[in-house]
Amino acid sequence: MSPVFRGVICIVNFTKNVSAQCRIALASLKFLIMTLLTTTKNVRLPDVLKFSATRSAPDMEPAEDTGSRTLRRGLQLLDAVSGSGRDGLRVVDLCRAAGLERATVYRLLTTLVDSGYVSAHGRFRYVAGPSLAARAQRVVPSDFVARLQPVLARVSAACGDAAFAVTREGPASYCIARQLGTHPVQVLVIQVGTRQPLGVGAAGLALLSALPDDDVAAVIAANSPALERYGSMTPDRMKILVRATRERGWSVIGNHATHGVLAVGLAVRGSDGAPVAAISVASTIDRMPRERQQLIARSMRETLAASLPHGL
Secondary structure (H helix, E strand, C coil), rough: CCCHHHHHHHHHHHHCCCCCCHHHHHHHHHHHHHHHHHHHHHHHHCHHHHHHHHHCCCHHHCCCHHHHHHHHHHHHHHHHHHCCCCCCHHHHHHHCCCCHHHHHHHHHHHHHCCCCEEEEECCEEEECCCHHHHHHHCCCCCHHHCCCCCHHHHHHHCCCCEEEEEEEEEEEEEEEEHHHHHCCCCCCCCCCCCCEEECHHHHCCCCCCCCCCHHHHHHHHHHHHHHCCCCCCHHHHHHHHHHHHHHHHEEEEEEECCCCEEEEEEEEEEECCCCCEEEEEEEHHHHHHHHHHHHHHEEEEEEHHCCCCCCC
């Protein structure tokens, strides 16, 4: 075993005091590293030659070793699949998202499927597998739900509509809590456990917009193949929504995740000021004129300030 791999695995094993989100990323990293140490069938000479041929001698960078390259490719596929939602992605979508040849994607998928990190969905699509889902469920700190549920209850009671809370899982949003309102018509756009590309829903858009620019760009790029299934969303449209959300201070989005529905969202920050979650309220479009959007956004902000004065 090379010293580099041995050092990374030591770091992965020493994660008791690291944040939960780091633990899942490192756990996935450990799995892929161990895979690399036991097989080399995922490395393909034509890919190496193609990589080298794209650079002229003066611009040549240090060659990436085969283990690191395979690891990076596997992580790219995991990011794309985890953010693809229930419908999953086709091999051609994964090729486009990761910039890989079809044969390489198939070889990586074989390892990921055998290990339970990816599952086949129908004949042509791939979704997050049970191993990835089980690890993702452990990402959310145990007190997040307990601390956000009262916030959702107060917000929902004030407006009468359903309220939701999500956290981030790589390029995806994951619903951790939901509160029903008192209005006769409740728009339940997602349920606890729903994953979808970060940004296609109001809470996810609020959380995405609160991230640093580099993270925003990486998330949109990873989700690009899946966006068209959400009301013909495009990467350019998502970038516009992010800019508008930042200028406004809260998100509003309609007819993308669910037709005929409009939702308002607000990011939730941790004690260190970093965005760690987001909440939203969803209703039918006719119940969401601009004035009411502003009232709901104000209600969410005031409730968060009163309930979580030091952050989540």
